[in-house]
Amino acid sequence: xPAQARYDVVGLGNAIVDVIARADDDFLVLHDLRxxxxxxxxxxxxxxxxxxxxxxxxxxxxxxxxTIIGLASLxxxxxxxxxxxxxxxxxxxxxxxxxxNVAFSTAPAGDGASSARCLIVVTPDGQRTMSTYLGACxxxxxxxxxxxxxxxxxxVYLEGYLWDPPAAKDAFRKASRIARAAxxxxxxxxxxxxxxxxxxxxxxxxMRSGGAQVIFANESELHSLYETADFATALAAxxxxxxxxxxxxxxxxxxxxxxxxxxxxxxxxxxSVVDTTGAGDLFAAGFLAGYTQGRALGDCARLGAxxxxxxxxxxxxxxxxxxxxxxxxxxLAA
Amino acid sequence: xPAQARYDVVGLGNAIVDVIARADDDFLVLHDLRxxxxxxxxxxxxxxxxxxxxxxxxxxxxxxxxTIIGLASLxxxxxxxxxxxxxxxxxxxxxxxxxxNVAFSTAPAGDGASSARCLIVVTPDGQRTMSTYLGACxxxxxxxxxxxxxxxxxxVYLEGYLWDPPAAKDAFRKASRIARAAxxxxxxxxxxxxxxxxxxxxxxxxMRSGGAQVIFANESELHSLYETADFATALAAxxxxxxxxxxxxxxxxxxxxxxxxxxxxxxxxxxSVVDTTGAGDLFAAGFLAGYTQGRALGDCARLGAxxxxxxxxxxxxxxxxxxxxxxxxxxLAA
Numbered sequence: 001x002p003a004q005a006r007y008d009v010v011g012l013g014n015a016i017v018d019v020i021a022r023a024d025d026d027f028l029v030l031h032d033l034r035x036x037x038x039x040x041x042x043x044x045x046x047x048x049x050x051x052x053x054x055x056x057x058x059x060x061x062x063x064x065x066x067t068i069i070g071l072a073s074l075x076x077x078x079x080x081x082x083x084x085x086x087x088x089x090x091x092x093x094x095x096x097x098x099x100x101n102v103a104f105s106t107a108p109a110g111d112g113a114s115s116a117r118c119l120i121v122v123t124p125d126g127q128r129t130m131s132t133y134l135g136a137c138x139x140x141x142x143x144x145x146x147x148x149x150x151x152x153x154x155x156v157y158l159e160g161y162l163w164d165p166p167a168a169k170d171a172f173r174k175a176s177r178i179a180r181a182a183x184x185x186x187x188x189x190x191x192x193x194x195x196x197x198x199x200x201x202x203x204x205x206x207m208r209s210g211g212a213q214v215i216f217a218n219e220s221e222l223h224s225l226y227e228t229a230d231f232a233t234a235l236a237a238x239x240x241x242x243x244x245x246x247x248x249x250x251x252x253x254x255x256x257x258x259x260x261x262x263x264x265x266x267x268x269x270x271x272s273v274v275d276t277t278g279a280g281d282l283f284a285a286g287f288l289a290g291y292t293q294g295r296a297l298g299d300c301a302r303l304g305a306x307x308x309x310x311x312x313x314x315x316x317x318x319x320x321x322x323x324x325x326x327x328x329x330x331x332l333a334a
Numbered sequence: 335x336p337a338q339a340r341y342d343v344v345g346l347g348n349a350i351v352d353v354i355a356r357a358d359d360d361f362l363v364l365h366d367l368r369x370x371x372x373x374x375x376x377x378x379x380x381x382x383x384x385x386x387x388x389x390x391x392x393x394x395x396x397x398x399x400x401t402i403i404g405l406a407s408l409x410x411x412x413x414x415x416x417x418x419x420x421x422x423x424x425x426x427x428x429x430x431x432x433x434x435n436v437a438f439s440t441a442p443a444g445d446g447a448s449s450a451r452c453l454i455v456v457t458p459d460g461q462r463t464m465s466t467y468l469g470a471c472x473x474x475x476x477x478x479x480x481x482x483x484x485x486x487x488x489x490v491y492l493e494g495y496l497w498d499p500p501a502a503k504d505a506f507r508k509a510s511r512i513a514r515a516a517x518x519x520x521x522x523x524x525x526x527x528x529x530x531x532x533x534x535x536x537x538x539x540x541m542r543s544g545g546a547q548v549i550f551a552n553e554s555e556l557h558s559l560y561e562t563a564d565f566a567t568a569l570a571a572x573x574x575x576x577x578x579x580x581x582x583x584x585x586x587x588x589x590x591x592x593x594x595x596x597x598x599x600x601x602x603x604x605x606s607v608v609d610t611t612g613a614g615d616l617f618a619a620g621f622l623a624g625y626t627q628g629r630a631l632g633d634c635a636r637l638g639a640x641x642x643x644x645x646x647x648x649x650x651x652x653x654x655x656x657x658x659x660x661x662x663x664x665x666l667a668a
Contacts, residue, residue, distance in 0.1 A: 021433075022654070050429065051429070053429075053433065054433045054434070055393075055394070055403070055430045055433050055434055055652050056393075056426070056429070056430060056433075057391060057392070057393050057649075057650065058391070058392035058393070058426065059390075059391050059392070060389070069389070087422070088421070088422040088423065089422065092390070092392065095384065095385070095387075095390070096389045096390060099355075099387065099388045099389050099390075100388070100389055314648075314649075315391075315648075315649075315654075316391065318389055320356070320649075
């Protein structure tokens with residue numbers, strides 16, 4: 001773990017507000033939505049899909065932003081870089097992330113596309129299906145990268161979704177270069193199996209050229225990365241990369257690999273799954289909270305499992321509980 | 335119960351979006367908020383209070399609107415009249431109420447104050463404390479009353495809060511007159527003890543002159559109406575009015591009075607109280623669902639208790655469950 005730093009983790013990601021409604025599986029079929037996935041949509045589609053959705057709950061979201069909020073709730077110092085427009089949803093995103101004591105100073109866009117929104121349909125099994133209108137996120141550029149902030153963070157956390165807005169990709173690479181030059185680590189979340197499918201070669205090249213030392217993936221993202229349906233094959237390939245690999249497997253728990261070391265940790269038991277949105281994001285938050293404290297990989301994974309369990313038991317991908325207190329109650333206090 | 339009608343209930347109320355955050359009691363003291371109450375605030379106060387609040391969840395609200403949504407969820411035909419501005423929050427309110435199959439056609443304001451928002455602080459005991467910026471609601475006027483819609487509804491449901499925006503008061507009275515002329519009933523919710531304190535004489539005059547035949551109140555509102563701290567005294571005064579009086583008493587259940595008839599029904603047991611916002615609104619929804627079907631007062635009250643129990647077990651004042659199905663599961667199917 002790198003030396004002293006002002007922030008434990010700085011996250012770089014799409015700044016998105018989630019618009020969540022419940023619906024049956026029939027709704028997914030009717031509106032041609034790929035269950036469990038994330039699909040990019042344009043503004044017209046965002047309007048028509050929203051019109052078809054039922055009563056919504058609106059909560060700030062964004063994959064890396066959720067992770068950063070989780071880290072702050074676990075008592076870690078955290079910062080975020082992401083782009084909103086100066087509109088109502090953008091103000092809401094900025095309010096919510098600052099209310100969590102996260103440093104957030106990316107200038108909002110004064111004009112152009114409105115702030116991003118993710119239309120999330122939650123089916124009765126708790127699974128979430130996401131349709132994202134990127135809007136203002138497409139304006140994130142290299143000038144938005146606060147070099148000092150990045151260099152002063154132990155870990156730079158990048159979401160793979162940032163590969164979607166073209167200009168953001170350059171910002172993403174710039175942040176990784178700054179981190180490397182400052183002797184910091186970069187973590188990359190693979191975000192979504194179809195996102196991996198869109199950028200497989202670039203992700204592999206980024207990782208193999210030393211752009212990221214820590215990789216977060218779920219099972220299907222890992223399968224997509226190595227184009228295999230066999231978990232053992234995919235895991236062996238990840239081990240061979242020489243990175244710290246953190247693979248979540250929903251109710252089957254997680255596997256952490258580093259060189260020849262393999263650590264498996266069970267999922268944290270939950271009473272009922274209400275909404276899986278943010279499960280992976282919060283797992284990463286818990287894991288990185290432990291990691292930036294230099295804790296054993298098993299404890300990092302257990303913290304991840306605990307934070308993920310909290311988030312799937314309610315609507316929305318932002319914690320409703322003080323996660324540090326929850327960790328203490330479950331024998332995982334720092 | 336009046337004869338056949340297109341709508342079971344048309345609600346008239348402030349069209350508000352709720353902005354909800356959790357906080358400790360210390361926050362209430364620090365920001366001079368009256369626990370459990372509803373305070374009107376101006377735009378500057380709305381901004382400063384919002385800035386001080388933590389991570390928020392945004393859900394459409396409004397007292398009568400919540401009741402109307404509850405009625406629709408219970409399978410009743412319902413309509414709503416209320417004023418938003420054509421802005422993001424206003425669009426959200428309109429989307430959500432229409433998504434619930436409620437007829438809503440009040441024209442949004444094109445300019446002027448922005449759509450109303452209610453900043454709600456939920457303390458660890460589940461109690462909600464509300465600060466309302468009325469904004470565009472102040473533009474509701476007599477011209478917004480769709481006479482045909484009102485005349486074609488079995489019950490017109492009015493929230494006492496509508497007495498706050500001055501022009502709305504006239505709209506409120508117009509709706510009651512139309513209902514009366516059409517042989518319909520008007521129900522009035524007293525909304526809040528301090529609201530009653532502001533308009534006690536007008537509420538009493540409205541009721542006693544035949545403006546409302548059904549009164550919904552909680553214990554503190556009833557105490558405020560009759561300026562007494564003794565429940566038996568207040569209830570006796572309500573009985574003497576000759577209206578159908580429906581009084582909710584939180585965990586003590588409710589009392590329904592009509593002339594000499596008194597019906598008491600227990601609260602519906604809940605596992606844990608998460609957020610009491612909307613408890614009274616949804617009680618009224620359940621009660622009116624039964625009432626407009628001509629059911630016995632005890633069954634009306636039981637439906638009210640069931641709907642209130644659903645709403646207090648999650649964040650926000652809009653049902654997250656199909657209330658008709660829930661009623662069926664609890665032996666209260668129509």
